[in-house]
Amino acid sequence: MSGLTDPSVQDDPFEYYAGRLASCPVWHEDDIDLWVIGGLAEAREALQDVSTFSSTPARSRRASDAQIAHHRTLAEHGWPRQATLQRTDPPVHTRYRKLLNRVFTPAAVRDFTPHIDEIARELVDVIAERGSCEFVADFALPLPGIFIAEQLGLDRADYRRFRRWADAMLALANRPQMSVEEAIAEATIEVEAQHFLADEFDRRRETPGPDLISMLVHAHGDDEEPFTMHELQDLMHQLVTGGFETTTAALSAGMWLLVQHPDQQQLLREQPSLMGNFIEEVLRYDAPVQGLWRQAVCPAHVAGVDIPEGANVMMRFGAANRDPRVFDEPDRFDVTRSNARNHSAFGFGAHFCVGAALARQEMASAFVAILDRFESIELAEPMPDPVHEPSIFLRPMKRLPLRVVPKG
Numbered sequence: 041m042s043g044l045t046d047p048s049v050q051d052d053p054f055e056y057y058a059g060r061l062a063s064c065p066v067w068h069e070d071d072i073d074l075w076v077i078g079g080l081a082e083a084r085e086a087l088q089d090v091s092t093f094s095s096t097p098a099r100s101r102r103a104s105d106a107q108i109a110h111h112r113t114l115a116e117h118g119w120p121r122q123a124t125l126q127r128t129d130p131p132v133h134t135r136y137r138k139l140l141n142r143v144f145t146p147a148a149v150r151d152f153t154p155h156i157d158e159i160a161r162e163l164v165d166v167i168a169e170r171g172s173c174e175f176v177a178d179f180a181l182p183l184p185g186i187f188i189a190e191q192l193g194l195d196r197a198d199y200r201r202f203r204r205w206a207d208a209m210l211a212l213a214n215r216p217q218m219s220v221e222e223a224i225a226e227a228t229i230e231v232e233a234q235h236f237l238a239d240e241f242d243r244r245r246e247t248p249g250p251d252l253i254s255m256l257v258h259a260h261g262d263d264e265e266p267f268t269m270h271e272l273q274d275l276m277h278q279l280v281t282g283g284f285e286t287t288t289a290a291l292s293a294g295m296w297l298l299v300q301h302p303d304q305q306q307l308l309r310e311q312p313s314l315m316g317n318f319i320e321e322v323l324r325y326d327a328p329v330q331g332l333w334r335q336a337v338c339p340a341h342v343a344g345v346d347i348p349e350g351a352n353v354m355m356r357f358g359a360a361n362r363d364p365r366v367f368d369e370p371d372r373f374d375v376t377r378s379n380a381r382n383h384s385a386f387g388f389g390a391h392f393c394v395g396a397a398l399a400r401q402e403m404a405s406a407f408v409a410i411l412d413r414f415e416s417i418e419l420a421e422p423m424p425d426p427v428h429e430p431s432i433f434l435r436p437m438k439r440l441p442l443r444v445v446p447k448g
């Protein structure tokens with residue numbers, strides 16, 4: 041039986057999930073010895089049980105030569121990965137999260153919104169002039185990319201430089217089979233980003249501005265330890281890797297779903313108040329992060345299944361979002377679905393996505409700008425097959441060629 045490592049299952053995993061969920065919400069991927077928690081209730085409970093399912097990197101996993109070379113390059117010339125935030129468990133995690141929660145507040149997202157709207161409208165204007173676009177490269181990548189790049193102190197014109205940095209930061213996770221030479225080359229680019237960021241951290245320590253870097257540097261209270269440079273570097277790596285490709289995937293999935301479901305697009309145009317629910321349904325239907333690792337640090341028993349101590353476990357958000365015990369007709373895309381928001385796309389518990397409100401706002405700004413500007417949007421040419429880049433975690437779309445007709 042094919043499984044999660046099969047590229048065709050990664051491209052369209054939903055039939056596979058349905059088959060698995062029909063027999064049990066927890067299953068074992070035999071070829072990679074991975075336990076998968078795919079039911080929504082089970083994933084929610086397991087994610088909250090941090091004393092059983094740990095986020096710290098598994099010590100048993102042997103590092104590849106590429107990983108060793110990558111680490112050495114960062115250690116010799118920059119700052120090697122340090123376990124902060126997402127790679128820690130409470131109580132260590134709690135300090136990081138408390139300080140980050142002060143940065144990603146609803147008020148901060150409200151303050152950023154006019155600027156996100158402006159970036160979305162500018163990108164849409166360029167597409168309107170041309171009458172066509174490749175949506176991933178022309179919109180879904182630059183919207184979150186320009187926003188983060190500017191927060192880091194780069195000019196908008198430097199967005200390409202930022203993209204190269206972000207690609208380098210994601211390289212090892214996206215291409216685990218890379219050679220030692222490639223790993224060193226990617227780490228060298230990341231070192232360049234780290235030194236740029238180090239200067240920005242120092243600068244904002246002295247002269248804070250209304251940006252994420254300044255907020256991070258100054259997040260601590262009078263009686264709390266500020267983040268060290270090493271911690272700041274690691275946190276920035278997580279914000280870039282956690283916030284860029286995920287948002288790009290969410291924007292691409294939303295657009296792809298609107299094109300595939302003209303009736304739902306029409307409904308959204310007629311009832312703009314459905315925008316919030318549309319966003320939740322996109323995140324439910326096509327979870328940008330399909331799954332993430334944990335390690336069982338003691339024997340666990342989930343849905344009648346024994347998971348042994350030391351097991352690699354994957355919380356499968358993509359499957360949980362199609363759990364038929366929670367969502368009626370889970371494979372139907374329905375912008376009016378009343379419980380769409382009950383999805384697991386941002387995780388649950390201590391590690392619940394710190395950027396969820398920001399991501400939702402980026403999606404809202406994007407789709408309001410798009411539907412306001414274009415009276416029709418359709419595929420410009422047949423979609424490539426497979427539609428997505430292969431990945432066990434994410435579902436990044438390869439490309440999405442569109443033809444658009446601007447209003448009036």
Ligand code: HEM
Pocket residue numbers: 095125126127137278279280282283284286287290327328329332357384385386387388390391392393394395396398399
């Ligand atoms: C649609 C877009 C996004 C999706 C689907 C998404 C998904 C997720 C998920 C599933 C987790 C839980 C990880 C776990 O349990 O181990 C998470 C955590 C996280 N996300 Fe997001 N994310 C998105 C956007 C963002 C943005 C915009 C940022 C920041 C700029 C961000 C930063 C983070 C960070 C730093 C964590 C770790 C939190 C912690 O460990 O306490 N994400 N995200």
